Amino acid sequence: xxxxxxxxxxxVEPVARMFMRIYRHSDAAAPAHLIDYFRLHFVDAPVCxxxxxxxxxxxxxxxxxxxxxxxxxxxxxGAKSHRAAICGTFMVESPEKRPMAAARxxxxxxxxxxxxxxxxxxxxKTSRMVTRLGAAILxxxxxxxxxxxxxxxxxxxxxxxxxxxxxWLSPAAKGVDGLLRGRGRESDLRWSMVGESALPTKGFELAxxxxxxxxxxxxxxxxxxxxxxxxxGDGFAHVIGEGLEKPxxxxxxxxxxxxxxxxxxxxxxxxxxxxxxxxxxxxxVQPGQEGAVLDALVRDAAERGAVALRGRLQPALxxxxxxxxxxxxxxxxxxxxxxxxxxxxxxxxxxxxxxGLVGEKWxxxxxxxx
Numbered sequence: 239x240x241x242x243x244x245x246x247x248x249x250v251e252p253v254a255r256m257f258m259r260i261y262r263h264s265d266a267a268a269p270a271h272l273i274d275y276f277r278l279h280f281v282d283a284p285v286c287x288x289x290x291x292x293x294x295x296x297x298x299x300x301x302x303x304x305x306x307x308x309x310x311x312x313x314x315x316g317a318k319s320h321r322a323a324i325c326g327t328f329m330v331e332s333p334e335k336r337p338m339a340a341a342r343x344x345x346x347x348x349x350x351x352x353x354x355x356x357x358x359x360x361x362x363k364t365s366r367m368v369t370r371l372g373a374a375i376l377x378x379x380x381x382x383x384x385x386x387x388x389x390x391x392x393x394x395x396x397x398x399x400x401x402x403x404x405x406w407l408s409p410a411a412k413g414v415d416g417l418l419r420g421r422g423r424e425s426d427l428r429w430s431m432v433g434e435s436a437l438p439t440k441g442f443e444l445a446x447x448x449x450x451x452x453x454x455x456x457x458x459x460x461x462x463x464x465x466x467x468x469x470x471g472d473g474f475a476h477v478i479g480e481g482l483e484k485p486x487x488x489x490x491x492x493x494x495x496x497x498x499x500x501x502x503x504x505x506x507x508x509x510x511x512x513x514x515x516x517x518x519x520x521x522x523v524q525p526g527q528e529g530a531v532l533d534a535l536v537r538d539a540a541e542r543g544a545v546a547l548r549g550r551l552q553p554a555l556x557x558x559x560x561x562x563x564x565x566x567x568x569x570x571x572x573x574x575x576x577x578x579x580x581x582x583x584x585x586x587x588x589x590x591x592x593x594g595l596v597g598e599k600w601x602x603x604x605x606x607x608x
Contacts (some may be wrong), residue, residue: 242346244291250277252302260329272608279601284472285309290323290352295339304330306343312468319468320353326598345371354576358597365571372575376585378553379572379592384546384565385536387432388415391545395514408513429563432540441498444534449478452492455505459522464589467596477600484509484605487517495534504531512543517605520594529558553588
């Protein structure tokens with residue numbers, strides 16, 4: 239009978255090959271850098287815990303036919319520390335032949351030694367499965383947001399993903415966007431673009447900062463949450479370091495947003511490349527200043543040449559996004575599970591800090607040239 243056990247060094251290469259088959263649709267051998275990253279990310283990194291390991295589904299002949307990747311970070315509830323298992327990179331070889339493998343992997347994880355389990359990339363099928371196992375879907379955390387800035391440039395970027403020569407039309411698209419955006423008035427607010435004069439500064443300025451300053455802002459702007467990360471120690475330093483390395487997305491921008499007088503009211507962490515969609519990893523806000531922080535972020539991305547902005551929703555940003563023509567897309571579900579009802583309630587009531595740096599998108603599986 240097949241078994242579920244913890245992921246070990248000897249499993250790295252066969253799991254990387256399975257990743258190639260399932261996620262890359264390729265029978266080619268896993269490249270060395272992918273194998274190395276599986277080893278680091280799921281076994282050796284400071285966010286790995288031998289008591290809450292990643293899991294493999296193993297056949298009678300010792301072949302691996304399923305994998306559930308797990309990282310562990312420390313969360314604070316008051317002054318008390320709790321382990322949170324962040325799960326993702328979930329795959330089963332030929333699931334039609336192993337209909338119970340995925341459920342067994344997830345059930346084994348949920349019965350582990352962590353205090354709560356979180357995921358921000360749960361598919362529709364997996365969401366139905368985990369709710370039967372006792373997890374709760376978090377609708378207010380389960381949306382991607384998208385803001386169009388340069389429509390012609392976005393069209394070329396999208397087309398070139400299927401037809402690379404479409405990039406040759408980028409100069410023409412840049413000219414079209416210049417004409418369209420230059421015609422907008424300050425009062426214009428459109429789904430299709432951000433006009434050059436549509437985002438006045440209103441006294442708020444974005445300034446780049448170093449990572450240590452950003453960590454200070456993480457601590458400051460998450461104090462209102464009942465459950466929030468513990469930013470001390472090697473674990474979270476590793477998360478931020480990995481989050482910086484996303485060459486597919488462009489240059490990392492780590493910045494604070496200051497009101498008149500230089501008082502910080504928020505901070506952002508995103509990646510941008512001219513002519514491409516910018517990917518937002520984290521937005522931090524002082525309560526009541528959500529709109530100003532979003533405006534400063536969109537303005538900065540526009541000035542750096544982005545054709546659009548994309549990120550993962552946090553509940554505090556929902557209302558200001560609705561009045562700024564920011565589209566909300568149900569790409570994947572965020573879920574929470576815990577044997578402690580108060581932990582689940584904190585997230586269902588939007589009092590838990592989740593998505594972005596507390597999630598999966600910080601890893602190099604997203605934008606990291608793997």
